[in-house]
Every structure is written in C-alpha cells, then in structure tokens.
Amino acid sequence: MEWQIGNVTIPNQVVVAPMAGVTNSAFRVICKEFGAGYVVCEMISDRGIMYHNKKTLNMMNVDPSEHPMGIQIFGGTKETLVQAAKYVDEHTAADVIDINMGCPVNKVVKTDAGARWLLDPNKVYEMVSYVTDAVKKPVTVKMRTGWDDKHIYAVENALAAEKAGAAAIAMHGRTRKQMYTGKANWHILKDVADQLTIPFMANGDVRTPEDAKRILEETGATAAMIGRAAMGNPWMLRRTEHYLATGELLPEATPTQKIKMAKEHLNRLIDLKGEYIGVREFRGLSTYYLKGIPRSARTKAALVEAETRQEMNDIFDRFAEQTAERELKRAAR
Numbered sequence: 001m002e003w004q005i006g007n008v009t010i011p012n013q014v015v016v017a018p019m020a021g022v023t024n025s026a027f028r029v030i031c032k033e034f035g036a037g038y039v040v041c042e043m044i045s046d047r048g049i050m051y052h053n054k055k056t057l058n059m060m061n062v063d064p065s066e067h068p069m070g071i072q073i074f075g076g077t078k079e080t081l082v083q084a085a086k087y088v089d090e091h092t093a094a095d096v097i098d099i100n101m102g103c104p105v106n107k108v109v110k111t112d113a114g115a116r117w118l119l120d121p122n123k124v125y126e127m128v129s130y131v132t133d134a135v136k137k138p139v140t141v142k143m144r145t146g147w148d149d150k151h152i153y154a155v156e157n158a159l160a161a162e163k164a165g166a167a168a169i170a171m172h173g174r175t176r177k178q179m180y181t182g183k184a185n186w187h188i189l190k191d192v193a194d195q196l197t198i199p200f201m202a203n204g205d206v207r208t209p210e211d212a213k214r215i216l217e218e219t220g221a222t223a224a225m226i227g228r229a230a231m232g233n234p235w236m237l238r239r240t241e242h243y244l245a246t247g248e249l250l251p252e253a254t255p256t257q258k259i260k261m262a263k264e265h266l267n268r269l270i271d272l273k274g275e276y277i278g279v280r281e282f283r284g285l286s287t288y289y290l291k292g293i294p295r296s297a298r299t300k301a302a303l304v305e306a307e308t309r310q311e312m313n314d315i316f317d318r319f320a321e322q323t324a325e326r327e328l329k330r331a332a333r
Helices: 025-033 047-052 054-059 078-091 115-120 123-132 154-163 187-194 211-218 235-246 255-273 275-289 299-303 309-332
Strands: 003-005 008-010 015-017 038-040 069-074 096-099 140-145 168-175 200-203 222-228
Touching: 003 154, 015 235, 025 038, 025 255, 038 140, 047 054, 047 078, 054 200, 069 078, 078 096, 078 123, 115 123, 123 140, 123 154, 123 235, 140 154, 140 187, 154 168, 154 187, 168 187, 187 200, 187 211, 200 211, 211 222, 222 235, 235 309, 255 309, 275 299, 275 309, 299 309
Parallel strands: 015 038, 015 222, 038 069, 069 096, 096 140, 140 168, 168 200, 200 222
Antiparallel strands: 003 008
C-alpha cells in the first residue's frame, strides 16, 4: 500500500526506525534491498551540523538506492535546530527531515533535546513550527508516548506537531522512563492514530511479520516502524512486506544466509567508513546475525575482539564450515 509523507511517496508500510550506531548508509541500503519502503538515518546532532564536524557531515551521505529516506536531527534550542534543518534541506539528498523527540538517553535529554520535549506540548509546537517554516522538505517527528506513566501527553504532543506543520508522526509505544524495557503500549498508539489526520508510523514490539500486521490493525497506523528486530535480520523486512501484501509467510533465513549477509554488511561498512572504524563498529552488530544459531557463543566472543576485515571474515568462514558440518550430520541421521 502506497502512502505519502508530504510530496514523498512511500511504496509500502514497512519503515525502518532510526537507530544510533546502526542505521548508517550501509545498513539502510541493505534494508532497502530487503523491501523496506522507507528508512531513516541515525540521529544527528544539530551542533555537529552547525560546526561542520567532518564525522557528522559524513553521516549524512545518502546512497542513490536509499530513496525515499529521511535524516533525523536532534537539538535543544530552536535556533540550532532550525540551522541544522536548513543544512539538511539545502545540502543533502534526504527526502524528509525528521526531528527526534523520543531519544531517552541521558546525554541527549540533559541537553534539553530528545524525550525532554515530551513534557510540554507547547514546546513541541514551537520547535516543529520553527523548523517547518524554515525548510522546503517535509518534516516528520519521532516521539515516545510520554515521559513516564504520570506524564503521558501522547495525543497532545502528536496534535501539536501536526498543527505545527509536521507531515507525519512516528511514535514508540514506550515512555522515556521505560527506555527499551517492559511492553510497548499499543492502546496509546491507537488513541494517537485516531486523532491525527496526517500519516502515523507505529513503533514498539514489532518483532515478526505477524506483529507488524497486528500493530497496523490494532492501532490504525499508516505504517509499521521496525527497529531492533531488523538488526542482523533484514529478512524480517522482506518477510513483513510480503506478508502484509499477500498473507503468506516466507521462511526464515538459514544460518548460511545469515553468515553470508553478515560478511556483506561488514564489507559495505568498511567501504563506507574505512577498515579501522568499520570493523570496530561492526563488532557489536555482528553478533545479531548469529542470534538463534546453535553453538555461536564462542564465535560471537571472537567477533567482538576482531581487529581486521580478514580476521572477521575468517571467523565467519570457520563458523559457516562448522554449521554446515552439523547440518550434514543432522540430515544423515
């Protein structure tokens, strides 16, 4: 099902959430190849953009195969946020500018950014309206349901953003206090979807294609936003897109497919960032590809210590051989 963010057409209801340290260009391209309709860059600091920090500016590189895609910015003052939004608007290939109002981590919140805004719908309106007035690209907002159980202004905040000119809203069904623990509250997401007239992306506890269908049906959202479930498992995106379109569940990826894709991801990350940084950033991601594969603990431990591309590839190759041998023995029984 096609839908729109402003003048940008999104081809299906599968959206990949912005994730710090994860949704760089290398991973976003993989997500697109596996059927995601829309992807969002990891959050980028407004001050990093303002000061033309080289690392920050490199984070905003967009591969031609990523479109449609959004770049997410965060910041604590309207002046700095507007400057950052203008830069994204004028100097990047992004289709959409996304404002982060949901990041729960202390180092972001204490700068008056991210989830801090969830306590004041008037601040939400003010910040979003300043940005939408300053740029031509459509602006979206990513939020959480509230600060904690006693301060849930999900509907008020979403409506404030819509009134301020946001072209779509994404909301994670947890409070800031929950971080990534407990259960996402889909009932609140439904309350928000019922009130909005702009597209709504529902996020939180979408781990399977069936979850994606359920969150769309139970909340009335326009699209399902998938986060951690796609890490090391881009097949989940293809399976979800196919399931939403046809009702048919494609098979899960095999261990061999996962290992092959892990090596591909590593190589793309190195192409993007160089071997030294690429290998170190992939250490944490590598173990997600081996999740659920029997007897992978020792391999995971070796991967997080690896220093070079060759070392990582050798570890993956050894594990692939061991896994294939076990499969042959099992088949022969």
